[in-house]
Amino acid sequence: MAEASRISEARRDAVFARWVIFSPARSRRPTDLKSHGPANPSPGPDDGAPKPSCPFCLGRESECAPEIFRVPAPDESLPWRIRVIENLFPALRREAAPPAPEDEEPVGAGECAVRGFGFHDVVIETPHHEVRLWDLDAEGVRDVLLAYARRVQQLAEHPAVKYVQVFKNQGASAGASMAHSHSQMLGTPFVPPSVTSRLNCMKEVFERSGKCSLCAVVSKDILVSETHNFSAFVPFAASYPFEIWIVPRQHSSYFHETDQDKVLDLAGLLKSMLQKLCKQLNDPPFNYMIHSAPFGLSSSCLPYTHWFLQIVPQLSVIGGFEMGSGCHINPVFPEDAAKILREIDSL
Amino acid sequence: MAEASRISEARRDAVFARWVIFSPARSRRPTDLKSHGPANPSPGPDDGAPKPSCPFCLGRESECAPEIFRVPAPDESLPWRIRVIENLFPALRREAAPPAPEDEEPVGAGECAVRGFGFHDVVIETPHHEVRLWDLDAEGVRDVLLAYARRVQQLAEHPAVKYVQVFKNQGASAGASMAHSHSQMLGTPFVPPSVTSRLNCMKEVFERSGKCSLCAVVSKDILVSETHNFSAFVPFAASYPFEIWIVPRQHSSYFHETDQDKVLDLAGLLKSMLQKLCKQLNDPPFNYMIHSAPFGLSSSCLPYTHWFLQIVPQLSVIGGFEMGSGCHINPVFPEDAAKILREIDSL
Ligand SMILES: Nc1ncnc2c1ncn2[C@@H]1O[C@H](COP(=O)(O)OP(=O)(O)O[C@H]2O[C@H](CO)[C@@H](O)[C@H](O)[C@H]2O)[C@@H](O)[C@H]1O
């Protein structure tokens, strides 16, 4: 990259108000410790047979925690195409009594504890062990996104659920413990910390400028691709190299309220971004997260909340600087990452 | 652990206001992906000889970026015991022009960018390649901490430096690229995001309760060890399993103002905590970070800022839930971790 000689710069974004340090020179530092390469299992040819020990495979439904709903295959050649099931090892439990506000046990000054009530679900994206999300056609990806939306809608109706975090871990270095393509969803009885700080930041920007941070026009420099309804870009202050945000072009607070047509458009764009990352970065482990608004938000907050999907390829390990300061060091300028991603074919 | 059957609980701490989910059941989930075990290089016997390619070893000083200062060996048997040097691949550069307030280039609504000015230094903790920090005697560890303090003091005098993050990466999974025992320090021209949110949280607690979050008494349940001047405990809402905080018992805002005697006390406690982690968790990769106050704080903020040192063994990979929500899932209750750490010998 010619731009690698560019000097360092620090940037703060308008969504999380996080400072990020861009330092292309950092990518040239040596190492005498074993590096952590992409740790995705190489998908072998799909013979359609279930893997001996994978409970997410077709035919092994009985080894899973209870099913919440399934999405049938369009041609009924298979009993299901997507299954939404309970997580067998849930971080939060639906059986626990939901906390009442007066339940928050104050412990020390400012500390508090609540029972571990909540919902922790798994979305099995395909019956086949070797198929990756971006191997599905756009309609297949759309159905996964619609399954998220449908389950989020169900959880939104529970009065004690304040937020649902939808996320996907792909590959061991991205935290995945199961290789079979899946995503997860956690409905929490509190608004998680990053959601609170995101809302605070977007509120401040709105009050100061009258604008939603994510409605402000995206510069061409950082744009990767655009469809009628969505933009995919590398954010101006990306915390991670080759991080991509997919944002609805029309202001919208809740992911799960997106209508079917738009979800198909989103699915096509998501598929193409995952293909680009897979090609450019040699099938990297990655995470994606849907950042939506907490439930029951007052209508005065809606003008500055704007949902988006964040994709983060896992290319490096976080160190003590990031853990301590909350400030990331990114060796790749967003404009450079966007240029590379724009130029690479998605197919 | 008998307590593994305890049910989940969510806790929020009084320092960062972060929610954490405690879920012992999570530690029993299966995996069909390669796990990431501790990736520290096993230290071999120390024959004192420099490793062929390590610029941090004795005799290879010329392969390093410029030295800032060195700490002599007490008996002068060696030319140095500790060296503080410039980082050869700095994330921020001392040669860059420091940003003036009016320099912050507003980009979009709420976004901003500044030149990459700052200081990025490395502390070489020992001349010997195979010696780990906790192999040093308490005086040796004290001198490392005093070297941090001295360098922080120097940087504090630069008007454009707002904060110094002191941190250590040990082992590849903790981000280290160099095996030779060292730590780092980054002086930033902005107050990093986690520092801002820590101060906001501690301020709120102080205004509500009249108490400093870290002066409030530590319950015996989470205490690991105590000296005259410091407490070491597993925080009530620890984000990571076996995370330890070492906190001065007397209210104090700035790490670098700690006096020499107290630093020796701190050194002994730090050494003993690192030994305990090494023994209990089989020499895990870890990070530690010093959380101090930003420079030039108004005196009204001092009553609620209280510095501490956070040690985090790297035992698991972060997934999309944590990245998206900022809420960690910790399979080990702090009381259980503290009990184990209390019981294990540090020697
Ligand atoms: N038979 C069965 N029926 C139903 N569910 C089953 C099952 N067998 C396994 N599961 C569940 O399937 C899930 C698979 O999830 P992932 O592979 O995305 O990562 P995991 O949640 O293990 O942890 C990663 O993601 C979390 C959340 O981000 C991080 O806390 C963690 O550190 C990281 O490794 C697990 O949560 C597991 O409990």
Ligand SMILES: Nc1ncnc2c1ncn2[C@@H]1O[C@H](COP(=O)(O)OP(=O)(O)O[C@H]2O[C@H](CO)[C@@H](O)[C@H](O)[C@H]2O)[C@@H](O)[C@H]1O
């Ligand atoms: N000859 C020489 N003279 C002077 N300095 C030299 C040198 N050779 C190498 N260095 C520097 O020594 C440092 C060693 O640091 P660490 O091993 O703690 O991790 P590193 O900073 O590489 O990255 C980890 O920590 C950072 C900060 O947390 C994360 O951004 C990153 O992802 C993670 O891998 C490097 O910063 C390197 O630039």
